[in-house]
Amino acid sequence: MSTPGWPAPAKLNLFLHITARRADGMHALQTLFQFLDVGDTLYFEPREDGRLSLQGRVAGVAEEENLVMRAARCLQAETGTRLGANIRLEKRLPAGGGLGGGSSDAATTLVALNRLWRTSLSVDELARLGLTLGADVPVFVQGKAAWAEGVGEKFTAASPPEPWYLLVVPDCEVSTAAVFSAPELTRDCQPITIRDFLSGQTTNVCEAVVRKHYPAVDKALKWLGQFAPARMTGTGxxxxxxxxxxxxxxxxxRKIPAEWQGFVAKGCNRSPLLERLAAES
Structure with missing residues (x-):
């Protein structure tokens, strides 16, 4: 019997600025991460033979490339555990939506298996391991709303307002790599402070690129913008x-056009994953 489900919550980038392009080709950025009370769910059944299995794979992603399996293997390699697990993923978050679904799945796998396998890595050690899987994974491991800089791995705790959000999911999948490689992408934003953010001096510099190449996102922003200031999360x-x-x-x-999906979620400065971890103590 598997243990109760472990949440892999969605995130929002409440803004996204790129301040420079580094010599290694990566982008230096500033962003503010906040979690949502919705997301994917993972179930783990530890096994003694060291094998890993996954049900609920993401369409078009080979098992060896799936971030859940990669995270589990990383934890095995890092700790030398001889345990394995049967893993089931209930996928709700859209791929290419900017909600961090794959990164959140990886982080939840690291956190949950670290507890279930009793491998005893610290949060910081798990975050460092997560960074090898993706720049967004550490913030999900840490589980707290954060002002992020560098390539997204340098965190300062933050406590932005926790409103209710309406999210619109256009019928398209955006390539993060394509957005960050677009020649027209703004890469020279002046660094700002949290106070600047709270006074509204922010944007998402990826929006202009995505609106140009993905008309469905442009249309969704215009529609939602009729009712409240609308913004894209991440690279959309x-x-x-x-x-x-x-x-x-x-x-x-209730007014959303039939061509799109949408949902309502609560902003959370403390990840539902931390609440689930506390319940396991």
Whole structure:
């Protein structure tokens, strides 16, 4: 029997600035991560023979490339454990949506198996391991809203407002690599502070590129922008707007065009993953 499910929550980039392009080709950025109370769910059944199996794979992603399997193998290699696991992934977050689904799945795998295998790595050690899997993985491991800099791995704890969000999911998948390689992408934003963010001096520099190449995202931003200031998360494709309460967000959701999906979620400065981890103690 597997243990109860472990949440792999979605995230929002409340803004995204690129301040430079580094010599190694990576981008130096500033962003503010906040979690949502919705996401994927993973189930883990430890096994004694060291083998790993995965049910619920992501379409078009080979098992050896799946971030869940890669995370489990990384933890095995790092700790030398002889344990394995049967893993089941219930996927809800859209691929290419800018909600961090794959990174969150990887982080939840690291955190959950570290507890279930009793491998006893610290949060910082898990975060460093997660960074080898993707720049967003450490913030999911840490589980707290954070102001991020560098390539997204340098964190400062943050406590932005926790509104209700309406998210619109256009019918397209955006390539992060294509956005970051676009010649027209703004890469020279002046660094800002959290106070600047709170006063509204922010944007998502990827929006202009994505709106140009993905008309569905442009259309979704225009539609949602009728009701509240709308913004894209990460490199898209999902767009979001904040509301004071759940009822307001739900009322707008009822008006969403049939061509899109959408959902209402609560902003969380403490990840649901941390709550699940506490329940395991």
């Amino acid at each position: 494709s999902c767009v979001f707007a904040a509301f004071e309460n759940k009822a307001q967000a739900a009322e707008i959701l």
